[in-house]
Amino acid sequence: MIWLALSSGAWASPSPSHVRAVAEQPASLDELDRRQVRLWWDEAGPARIEVQRGEDWVTVVEEARPGDSAGRLHAELRVRVVVDEVPSAGLVPVWGLDPHGVARLAAPVHLAGAEVADVAPTSDGAWVALLGGGLARVDKASLEVAPFGRAEGLPSGQVNAVVVDGETTWVATGQGLARMDGERVVRVWDRKDGLPDAWVQALGVHDGVVWAGTWHGLASIEEGYVEDVMLRDHSVFALEPGNDDRMWAGSDGLRGLPQGEPIEGIEAELNVWDVEHAPGRTHVATDSAGVLLLREGVATSFWEDGSAAVYALSRVGGRLVAAANTEGLVELSESGSVVHRHGRADGLPSDTVFEVVEGPPGKAWVGTDNGLALAWLEHGVVVPWPVSPAAEGIGGSAALAIGDAVLLGGDDGLAVLGELPRRLRDASAAVGPIVGLHRLEKAVWIVGAEHAWRVERGRVESFDLPMTATGSAVASQSVWVTDGDALVRFDAGLGRFVPGPSLDHVADIAGGAVLWTASGGRVVAVDRIGETRDYARVRLPTCVAPHGGVVLVGTETGLQVLDPGSGEVTDLDGLREPIVDLAVGDMAYALLEDRVVRVPTMTPVGGAPELWTLGELRGLDVDTEGRVWVFGERGYALLPDG
DSSP states (O other), rough: OHHHHTTGGGGGSOSSOEEEEOOOSSGGGGGGTTTOOOEOOOOOOOEEEEEEETTTEEEEEEOOTTTBBBBBTTTOOOEEEETEEEEEOOBOOOOOOHHHHHHHHHOOTTESSSSSEEEEOOSSEEEEEEEEEEEEEEETTTTTEEEEEEGGGGGSSSEEEEEETEEEEEETTEEEEEEETTTEEEEEEOOGGGGGSSSSEEEEETTTTTEEETTEEEEEEEETTEEEEOOOSOOOOOOEOOSSSSEEEEEEEEEETTTEEEEEEEEEOOOOEEEEEETTTEEESSSSSEEEEEEEEEEEEEEOOOOOOOEEEEETTTTEEEEEBBEEEEETTTTTEEEEEEEEEEEOOOEEEEEEEEEEEEEEEEETTEEEEEGGGTTEEEEOOEEEEEEEEEEEEEEEETEEEEEEETTEEEEESSOGGGGGGGGOOOSSEEEEEEEETTEEEEESSSEEEETTTTTTEEOOHHHOOOOEEETTTEEEEEEEEOEEEEEHHHHTTEEOOOOOOOEEEEEESSSSEEETTTEEEEEESSOEETTTTTTTTTEEEEEETTEEEEEEEEEEEOOTTTOOOEEEOOOOOOOOOOEESSSEEEEOSSSSEEEEEEOOOTTTOGGGGSEEEEEEEEEEEEOOOEEEETTTEEEHHH
């Protein structure tokens, strides 16, 4: 067809397609700065890998294959792939660690993402699609987890669906469709190849045709080419075998493929997520009307409760089971009554269930918003796969380096990278959310929303906070805490937190010889005895950080520098954007809404992971070893400067 020839014209070019360069996943903190850079592309004959040195490109690998290493490169060196003497564009490798990578480093035997989108059973376990946590292969016997992400060739750590077809595994990601042969990514499709959208969220394989459902449209792929596109104005949520030897597409209603005509009885206003067939009847899962019973072209309500959202259906041991969102995992009788509801009380990782599919006979793979489980429902036996405490989907807030280890604080408590000293091992008992981590003399302070813990010489002491904490800092040899409206500090003599000076609208606090605050539209310095000094010339500060004898002040429209002695304030040129946070070590950094820049040059940190995977960005930190951390509502990222 003419449209196909135009949309797939890129295939006529020998230029290597979908080139990705990612620093390999480290196995320990010691390997952060000594990682190989691996390159991936669509295999299309002999290739070579080149690295830019000054104005020249130097060959580092001849006869390269996807997944080969370009060597141990500097974080901001450019690399490219050359096929038939046609080079790809040069690109900077992704050198930092995204939430998926941080989670793997924190707990390599745990899942790197909390939210399970899809499960594809295999003979020895299952492939698991994690929203932002990449792809995982789990072994049902050993409970081991083998993670796959960008470092293994996937175009994105956002994995929405997975299908196994013989030796081939198809992976739907947030940046295209990937094909894996065994454990190696060999091909990627995106909009340049004819997909209607790069966000692929549903997969199906039928009669040699691969169907890819996207956020805007449905594509069929045959022999490596996009053959047809339909439903361009629709979001496709499911692709399942129908009861008429066709593939059915769940979108606005149900449609039979390949023609795409509506399935009689299902209203076009319904978003369909799954179907399950029995002789003479079909059960349909929807996100607004629960489960429908479709029989002879007529749909009637079968079961509905709570949010009325059902995302998956499966027959497990002969019984119909529904993944019913916040209603948990629901076993249904043939008449539509509830036989049993399964949730956390029954051993599942969560009461919110997104996926269920039969694995070994009589057992179900259950995907939740907090991990995976293999459940033998008849006998009430549930085996969960634990989620890493630094997994994608868990908000981060603070980092603290201690010897060869790093403590990460977040919404769910503490994650540990490396081996904590024996005297600090009980620190992991602190409960989230954590808002700050600090060292003060020989003690480690963990500041939570309602309590603060002091860990010293193996002893953990807990102190109540007289407020709900949103931030903390160490200054003037004391721990300070704010709730955004007031300040308190720890009084060592009294052994409790006491009120500090009266301030209002505290946007940020930072430590140093004195406590620096962004408060009430000005910067206020607070000394050890609570005396304050106001600096009113700043421009509505959002964050502060002392560095090199001056104070950096972030605002809604850029960055300022405050001289504490004279009170003079100057604007730093080159930046006219809101500053989310500031952090300092040997170098100063500013966190913007979508990236991190060095101060005062305002140059972006090259090779950084895509920070949009963190959701809304919360903060920035430089630990005592110089590692640069970014925190967001969905996890942590480690930048290449660290």
